[in-house]
Amino acid sequence: MSVLVVGMSHKSAPIDVLERASLDTDAAVKLSHLVLEAPFVSESVVISTCNRVEIYVEAERFHGAVEEVSRLLAEHSGLDRDDFVRHVYVHFDEAAVAHLFGVAAGMDSMILGESQILGQVRDALHSAQAEQTVGSALNALFQQALRIGKRGHAETGIDRLAPSIVTAGLDAAGAVVDADDTRFLVAGAGTMASLAVRTLINRGVAPSHIMVANRTFQRAYALVATFGVSAVRWEAMDVELAATDVLISCTGATGVVFDRERIARAGAGRSMALIDLALPRDIDPGVRDVDGVDLIDLVVLARLGENTELAGDVEQVRAIVEDEVRTFLAAKAASHITPTVVALRTMATDVVAAELARIETRLPDLTADELAAVRKALHRVAEKLIHAPTVRVQQLIDGRADLTYAEALADLFALDQSTVDAVTQVKGESS
Structure with missing residues (x-):
């Protein structure tokens, strides 16, 4: 069994393609179950961000699994085969482990080094746990990824430019964000909206200058209770929009929420900063033609995320990821090979015991000391016979992430597979 990842990101696909492939929470859950029904797949976790x-x-066979998982993602996105193949990436085994570790460390983010992805990876794992689509293999992988992400941020300055995409958007909006009389409107009430409100307050914005609007008013009111901001009903949002200096939109809607005409009416010739953090996009890119409007969306943020100021930190995090990949794969190899070694030693012990019983039956006149000497000699011979292959296995664990040697070892010594499986089961129950 090996880990496989099939995906798209801002690095492989333009925003309009990512919009089609984007998943809300319910769609991500549905897709994770569909994937789990595919042949050769035993576990699944879906990460969906902006x-x-x-x-x-976790796949039993690479080709069968990658074909089915790719088909499901392509069907969801509605892309034809050529477009899908052009923008999708596939990583397997070591490359898949390295990819996830890099993602968790912020190395693959639109804003290099942002730490928001840690929460998103954690949410994906928690969702898979709640839906029971994840098992021990991917759970261990994702837990390790989260630990590596924390380590990267703790040991380097990788996130000093922008700890989240919200912060990056606010920074890109300029001085208006920190002006004393600026009024903010946050459209949406999910995780990103909550982060936006928290980030504004941490920057010193007075809660009275922050309005929250959501289609479900009760969800907007939950932010009121948490942060002391104000809420406006969705139907009355245009009134508040006309008095807004900075709009932060992250609704999770399936289509455009703020079209050009709506923004033009609200702006009426004055300056407005619009920060669109949603995928699919909430704000029509055509609003850039409206006088006084400054639109910061994921396309803009992707360009801003391309910088070389963090070169030293990037190298440090890359070294951490590479080291952790080696450690993880070695531990994974050991977990697969150890039961085979234990089964080998068990077989040797059983052979010695059987031979001793036969000797006692055929040579009943042996004294206790003579029998003990025979027993010691048999154990010594058995130990010498299995010493070289078990040492070679340990060398394999330390040197390569190739598990085929354990299978060859089991076959070479005619080990009963049920014995290996039994050792694995007992080991799992005791851990």
């Missing part, structure tokens, strides 16, 4: 959609699976 700049990536990725499906991670």
Whole structure:
């Protein structure tokens, strides 16, 4: 069994393609179950953010699994085969592990080093746990990825430019964000909206200058209770929009919420900063033609995320990821090979015991000391016979992430597979 990831991100696909492939929470859950029904797949986790959609699976066979998982993602996105193949990426085994570790460390983010992705990876894992689509293999992988992400931020300055895409958007909006009389409107009440409100307050914005609007007023009011901001009903949002200096939109809607005409009416010739953090986009890109309007969307943020100021930190994080990949794969190899070694030693012990019983039956006149000497000699011979292959296995674990040697070892010594499986089961129950 090996880990496989099939996905798209801002690095492989333009925003309009990512919009088609984007998943809300319910769609991500549905897709994770569909993937789990595919042949050769035993576990699944789906990560969906504003700049990536990725499906991670534990797969028995690479080709069968990648074909089915790719088909499901392509069907969801509605892309034809040529467009899908052009923008999708596939990573397997070591490359898949390295990819997830890099994602969690912020190395693959639109804003290099942002830490928001850690929460998104954690949410994906928690969702898979709640839906029971994840098992021990992917759970261990994702837990390790989260630990590596924290380590990267703790040991380097990788996130000093922008800890989240919200922060990056606010920074890109310029001085208006920090002006004393600026009024903010946050459209949406989900995780991103909550982060936006929290980020504004942490920057010193007074809660009275922050309005929240959501189609479900009760969800907007939950932010009121949490942060002390104000809420406006969705139907009355245009009134508030006309008095807004900075709009932050992250609704999760399937279509445009703020078209050109709506923004033109609200702006009426004055300056407005619009920050669109949604995928699919909430704000029509055509609003850039409206006088006084400054639109910061994922396309703009992707360009801003391309910088070389963090070169030293990037190298440090890359070294951390590479080291952690080696450690993880070695531990994974050991977990697969150890039961085979234990089964080998068990077989040797059983052979010695059987021979001793036969000797006792055929040579009943042996004294206790003589029998003990025979027993010691048999154990010594058995130990010498299995010493070289078990040492070679350990060398394999330390040197390569190739598990075929354990299978060859089991075959070479005619080990009963049920014995290996039994050792694995007992080991799993005791851990």
